[in-house]
Amino acid sequence: MVRGITFEIPNDYGQHLADILKPSDITALNWLVEPEESYLVADNQLDIPFFPDEQEIIDGSTMHNLINSESYYLIFVDVKGFPKGKNAAQITMYEEFVNSDCELIVLIADCSYTTIYCKNEEVTRKLYKNALELEYGNLEYITDENDGRTRMRVW
DSSP states (O other), rough: OOEEEEOOSSSBBBBBBHHHHHOOOOOGGGEOOOOEEEEETTTTTTEEEEEOSOEEOHHHHHHHHHHHOOOOEEESSEEEETTTTOOOOOOOHHHHHSSOOOOEEEEEETTTTTEEESSHHHHHHHHHHHHHHHHHHHHHHETTTOOOOOBBOOO
């Protein structure tokens, strides 16, 4: 079974979350955002933190506007999408993801290493095709057979 995809994004400023999530309906979900290390970019330098400094739930429209409005630099990212009206609880293990209402997990480590878990295989295929078109490196599907990750956290 396909669990998600993994790939490497460029280690530079931009709107990488918007690019990565383009094939999915960001606005249909509420996003549990962890206060990991990412920054807005101003005058070609790191500025204020991109995400709130505490765990927060951001509605889909706000998330869409946030990731599409300015340039940012992603160092560590831990965001999880939940259908509106569902419980947006922290998920730390893969089994919790499977048994939760969470639909999509995006983890980015060390500015480049991106992992996406998605319960909807059609959306996963669209995310894969998008990453292929964006020419992201080391793109592959995550399956039951090749997935060694147990924790659904960036740390």
